[in-house]
Amino acid sequence: MKIDxxxxxxxxxxCNRYLVDAGRPHIKVRAxxxxxxxxxxxxxACPARCYDLNDKGQVEVxxxxxxxxxxxxxxxxxxxxxxxxxxxxxxxxxxKFG
Amino acid sequence: xIEERFDAIVVGAGMAGNAAALTMAKKGMKVLQLERGxxxxxxxxxxxxxxxxxLEKLIPEFREDAPLERHLVEQRFWIMDDRSHVxxxxxxxxxxxxxxxxxxxxxxxxxxWFSSKVREAGATVLCxxxxxxxxxxxxxxxxxxxxxxxxxxxxxxxxxxxxxxxGLLGTRAHLRERPKPNKVALAVKEMHFLPRETIEARFNxxxxxxxxxxxxxxxxxxxxxxxxxxANKECISVGIGCLVADFHRTGKTPYELLDRFxxxxxxxxxxEGSEVKEYAAHLIPxxxxxxxxxxxxxxxxxxxxxxxxxxxxxxxxxxxxxTSGRIAAEAIFQVKSRRLAMTKENLALYKRMxxxxxxxxxxxxxxxxxxxxxxxxxxxxxxxxxxxxxxMQTYLRVDGTPKTEKQKSTLKSFVNARSWIGxxxxxxxxxxxxx
Numbered sequence: 001m002k003i004d005x006x007x008x009x010x011x012x013x014x015c016n017r018y019l020v021d022a023g024r025p026h027i028k029v030r031a032x033x034x035x036x037x038x039x040x041x042x043x044x045a046c047p048a049r050c051y052d053l054n055d056k057g058q059v060e061v062x063x064x065x066x067x068x069x070x071x072x073x074x075x076x077x078x079x080x081x082x083x084x085x086x087x088x089x090x091x092x093x094x095x096k097f098g
Numbered sequence: 099x100i101e102e103r104f105d106a107i108v109v110g111a112g113m114a115g116n117a118a119a120l121t122m123a124k125k126g127m128k129v130l131q132l133e134r135g136x137x138x139x140x141x142x143x144x145x146x147x148x149x150x151x152x153l154e155k156l157i158p159e160f161r162e163d164a165p166l167e168r169h170l171v172e173q174r175f176w177i178m179d180d181r182s183h184v185x186x187x188x189x190x191x192x193x194x195x196x197x198x199x200x201x202x203x204x205x206x207x208x209x210x211w212f213s214s215k216v217r218e219a220g221a222t223v224l225c226x227x228x229x230x231x232x233x234x235x236x237x238x239x240x241x242x243x244x245x246x247x248x249x250x251x252x253x254x255x256x257x258x259x260x261x262x263x264x265g266l267l268g269t270r271a272h273l274r275e276r277p278k279p280n281k282v283a284l285a286v287k288e289m290h291f292l293p294r295e296t297i298e299a300r301f302n303x304x305x306x307x308x309x310x311x312x313x314x315x316x317x318x319x320x321x322x323x324x325x326x327x328x329a330n331k332e333c334i335s336v337g338i339g340c341l342v343a344d345f346h347r348t349g350k351t352p353y354e355l356l357d358r359f360x361x362x363x364x365x366x367x368x369x370e371g372s373e374v375k376e377y378a379a380h381l382i383p384x385x386x387x388x389x390x391x392x393x394x395x396x397x398x399x400x401x402x403x404x405x406x407x408x409x410x411x412x413x414x415x416x417x418x419x420x421t422s423g424r425i426a427a428e429a430i431f432q433v434k435s436r437r438l439a440m441t442k443e444n445l446a447l448y449k450r451m452x453x454x455x456x457x458x459x460x461x462x463x464x465x466x467x468x469x470x471x472x473x474x475x476x477x478x479x480x481x482x483x484x485x486x487x488x489x490m491q492t493y494l495r496v497d498g499t500p501k502t503e504k505q506k507s508t509l510k511s512f513v514n515a516r517s518w519i520g521x522x523x524x525x526x527x528x529x530x531x532x533x
Binding site: 006007009012013015016019041044045047048049067068069070071073074075077078084085086087088089090092093094095096097098 | 136142143146204205206207226227263266282284289346357374376378379
């Protein structure tokens with residue numbers, strides 16, 4: 001699957017403020033051997049590009065840059081691909097402007 | 099369990115939650131408001147425009163100390179193709195009034211201020227607290243909430259769900275469905291900072307005057323969506339949003355869409371040389387009237403985005419949130435003052451009051467619009483903008499072609515693209531959904 005790398009999302013996220021709850025990700029991807037179409041869609045639909053493929057071709061999530069919008073929940077929760085919660089109180093993205 | 103018992107618990111400190119908590123606290127109710135952010139506003143994202151009227155009903159003197167950016171004197175609508183835009187501008191000196199009608203705001207700052215008013219009114223506001231579940235009794239009645247704090251269960255007569263578009267608690271408690279991809283839009287936004295003189299010069303503004311630009315067309319690549327540019331005091335909010343189902347279907351990325359919008363020749367000069375200080379993303383309820391869930395039940399009501407109360411046609415959301423929060427609070431207070439229980443039957447008053455307000459009247463008026471826009475997105479967001487732009491260019495370019503021929507070729511391009519039946523059908527469907 002081709003992923004658009006022309007926009008550097010990392011640079012965008014870099015100006016945001018986060019308090020990462022280390023070791024307690026609020027989003028989890030169901031273990032799989034081959035990713036579902038929903039999971040593959042998240043590689044592109046996630047505005048923070050939290051989803052990526054590992055070398056085995058499985059979809060992984062890294063929630064550090066997550067803006068808690070819920071797009072992956074809307075696409076992936078009903079199929080069971082994604083387990084979704086909000087971070088613990090005070091953690092996660094902290095918008096200065098919103 | 100926290101032993102203290104409250105009259106009401108409000109989940110969330112956004113527009114709807116603050117309006118509800120403020121209204122109940124002012125009436126002397128014992129209110130606890132829970133917010134998962136570090137401070138009220140730290141998790142909230144909006145364009146953002148504030149409609150003064152709805153806030154005035156809550157805090158009449160808000161202009162004295164609310165963090166407002168610019169009062170709007172001009173509104174622009176742009177229909178865009180890749181190289182041009184056809185615009186409708188409305189600017190009026192009448193908007194330079196003492197009590198302005200609309201303002202741009204920055205939500206993180208505004209919500210913080212709003213929350214201070216809630217505290218002043220006597221509500222207990224607890225931040226950095228994520229509500230994990232609704233506490234229900236054996237009959238399914240909501241009796242309180244559970245949080246991620248130790249001894250996290252707290253009881254109240256009623257829980258006001260102002261938890262925002264994702265509505266996680268309501269879903270977990272099986273009070274409603276989770277948001278669907280064709281009923282929510284994903285919007286991404288950047289804050290572009292520039293000296294205020296530069297912003298005023300570029301947007302043709304004096305002092306605190308402001309402008310908003312709403313844009314639709316090929317910028318959304320055939321998806322149902324819109325772009326926006328709002329002038330704040332020292333920064334410009336630039337964003338674009340499209341239906342999640344469309345992102346899923348097309349495989350387009352939100353950040354590339356935003357980048358394309360920023361690079362558009364009509365947009366780029368407005369933000370040139372700016373410093374980006376934040377990138378945000380948020381869902382917007384787009385399902386309209388038909389997507390509104392059950393609004394009340396035993397021990398609970400739902401308000402604002404969590405209730406899908408957003409008028410996409412008029413780009414009004416926060417005012418519906420504030421108004422629904424206030425109305426829910428007033429209904430709750432009425433039930434309480436009659437010494438009645440917070441049952442589904444008694445809380446139906448909230449729905450009846452909301453039905454009588456502009457909130458549900460406006461939502462109902464456009465009940466067919468979301469479906470029309472979503473099923474015809476290629477026509478409304480790609481074909482027509484291209485045709486309109488081409489027609490304008492043909493009309494304006496002076497090259498010796500007789501006008502009759504120009505008109506013929508323009509008409510032909512419309513008929514070729516959509517056929518006579520298609521054109522009349524679109525016009526008819528649009529008129530019917532708008533009426």
